[in-house]
Every structure is written in structure tokens, then in C-alpha cells.
Amino acid sequence: MKKSVLNRVRVKSLFNEKMKRTHAEELGLNVPSDYFSNSKHDILNQVSNSKVKVLYSKRNFLLPIAAAVALIITLTVFKPSVFSSFNNVPAIVSDTINKFKTNNLANENNLFNVEDVSVAALFVEDDKIDEFVNDYVLEDVIKDVSLKN
Amino acid sequence: MKKEADFIQQLISSKHREKAFKKLLDLYQERLYWHIRKLVITHENANDVLQNTFLRVYKSLPKFKQKSTLHTWMYRIAYNESIRFLEQKNNKIYYSVDDLNKGYLNNLIEDEYFDGSEIAIKLHTILSKLPDKQRHIFQMKYYDDLKFREMSEILDIKEGTLKSSYYNTVKFIEQNITNVELLAKTEV
Numbered sequence A: 001m002k003k004s005v006l007n008r009v010r011v012k013s014l015f016n017e018k019m020k021r022t023h024a025e026e027l028g029l030n031v032p033s034d035y036f037s038n039s040k041h042d043i044l045n046q047v048s049n050s051k052v053k054v055l056y057s058k059r060n061f062l063l064p065i066a067a068a069v070a071l072i073i074t075l076t077v078f079k080p081s082v083f084s085s086f087n088n089v090p091a092i093v094s095d096t097i098n099k100f101k102t103n104n105l106a107n108e109n110n111l112f113n114v115e116d117v118s119v120a121a122l123f124v125e126d127d128k129i130d131e132f133v134n135d136y137v138l139e140d141v142i143k144d145v146s147l148k149n
Numbered sequence B: 001m002k003k004e005a006d007f008i009q010q011l012i013s014s015k016h017r018e019k020a021f022k023k024l025l026d027l028y029q030e031r032l033y034w035h036i037r038k039l040v041i042t043h044e045n046a047n048d049v050l051q052n053t054f055l056r057v058y059k060s061l062p063k064f065k066q067k068s069t070l071h072t073w074m075y076r077i078a079y080n081e082s083i084r085f086l087e088q089k090n091n092k093i094y095y096s097v098d099d100l101n102k103g104y105l106n107n108l109i110e111d112e113y114f115d116g117s118e119i120a121i122k123l124h125t126i127l128s129k130l131p132d133k134q135r136h137i138f139q140m141k142y143y144d145d146l147k148f149r150e151m152s153e154i155l156d157i158k159e160g161t162l163k164s165s166y167y168n169t170v171k172f173i174e175q176n177i178t179n180v181e182l183l184a185k186t187e188v
Helices: A002-027 A035-077 A091-102 A108-112 A117-121 A126-148 B002-012 B017-040 B043-063 B070-093 B097-110 B118-129 B132-142 B148-155 B159-176
Strands: none
Touching: A002 B017, A002 B118, A035 B017, A035 B043, B002 B017, B002 B043, B002 B070, B017 B043, B017 B070, B017 B132, B043 B070, B070 B148, B097 B118, B118 B132, B118 B159, B132 B148, B132 B159, B148 B159
């Protein structure tokens, strides 16, 4: 195995030597001394630089994706309830709620009573809208008359 | 052929790529340099084109479909890189065929790494009279020792056309080598 590798190396160097000699003798083309070993070094450097560039551009592309995935995982695994601060209601808010409750300021009926007829009309079925309008107008007229009296 | 397929696999695999590429460089660096040098004439240009060639080979290896041999593919890339280089350069400098011929000889003789004998200068003078393609065909066959089949793939020209071009060039050189006036370095 080693012998065949050595033979191959010998054949290659003979071939290269022959090419170099032919080009020099017949065409007058020469190269600087140690050119091929220096050039090999330069080419390998260039190739490794291009590899770094490729990796760098890939990383540029991957970073935002990785960040987005990390954010999704964080929001999925560490739910907001995990953070105790999310459950802490500030004192000023809890005081206000208590005052509303004790003074009966937050009457459920009052809160959900729809005063505006145009808003209430939004929740009425199409086929019952005429009936709703008639009732409202009638009720409104009666109310106005009774208030005047 | 299987060995070549294995070698290509090594060149593509991220694990063996670096080692295999060094081997590829060992195998092809010198022969591609000489191939390029005859096309672009000066050492400096050949050095630039050689680096571009290997860089392109490195980047294109994952896309290599193995429709040709690695050997032919490498030469094709080197040839195309050289032609691209010459086109860019010629667009900036030359305007006529005569200018191109003068450019060939001027570039050659001004090159620090040209040291041609009388016969070498005669040969270059004859070669400079040939159309580019015909000169390339002669150089690829005579000096790079490529097969007509390989040249056909590299140049995209039919084998028959290549053969007739080559033999015509050989005849043309034989007829002219004794008639060409010797061009002294200062005269060109």
C-alpha cells in the first residue's frame, strides 16, 4: 500500500518536472522559485477564508431564527404564571376594587345595562329589528309623555 | 472510476473535505497552472486565474454532477476562468486583431518570468498569428497532452473539428518556423 503511494507520488513529480522543463525550454515560460508551494499555501488560505465567510453568512441567517425559536420555547415552557410578579396586584389597584365593592359602586346590572339603543340594536336578529324599533319608540314616547306630565 | 467517485465523495463530505482538497491541489495545481499560463501569458495573470480556479472548484464541488470526469471538469473551469479573465482585460485594452497579436507578444516579452530562446520566440510569434481558439486547441493537445475527447468536453467543440484544427496548426507551424523573422525583445 505504502509502495503504491510512493510510486504515485514519484510519477506525479516526474510528470510535473517534465511539464516544467518543456514549458521552460520550448516556450521560455518560468516560475519564481518555490512558487508552487507558496501558491498552494495561498490557495488553501483563500479557501479557508471563503469557508469562514460562508459560515458567517449562514450564522447571520440562522441567528434571528434561533432567537425566535428560543422566544417561543420560553413563552411556552415558562408560562407567565410562573413569574410570581405577574400575580402581584399593586396595593392601589386592590384598594380601589375594595372601595367599589364596599360602597356598592360596581353594580353588575348597571355595568352591563346597555343604555345606547344603537348598540343594543346590534344584538337584535334581522327579522326582529322592526319589532325592536317599534317597542323602543313606543316605550320612549310613553316615557317622554309621562315625564312631561 | 469507483476510486474517483469515492474521492469526489470525500471532497464533498464535510469530514474529509479539507484533506481531500489538499490532495486535489497536489494533483492539479501544476498542470492547471501551465494550462492557464499559456492562455493568459504572464505569470502574474496565471497566478490570479489559478487561485480563482481553485476557489471556484472548491465552491462548485457540491454541485458537481459527475457528467464528466473530475479531470475534464477541472480543466473546463480553468479554461473558462482564463477566458473570462482575458475578456475582462481585453475589453479594457485592445481594439483590433492586430492589437491583440501585439498584446500577446508584448505581454509575453515584458513578463519577468519569460526567458525564451530564439526558437521559443519564433514559435510564440507564429502562435500569436493564429485565432485564439486555434491556438488554444494546439496548446491543449501539444503541451497539456489532453485527449481530443477531453478537449471536446472542455471547449464544447466536436472531436473532428478539433483534430482538423490541430493538424492544420501543426502544418502551419512547420511551414512558418523557418520563415519567421526573429523578434528581438526590444523590437516588439
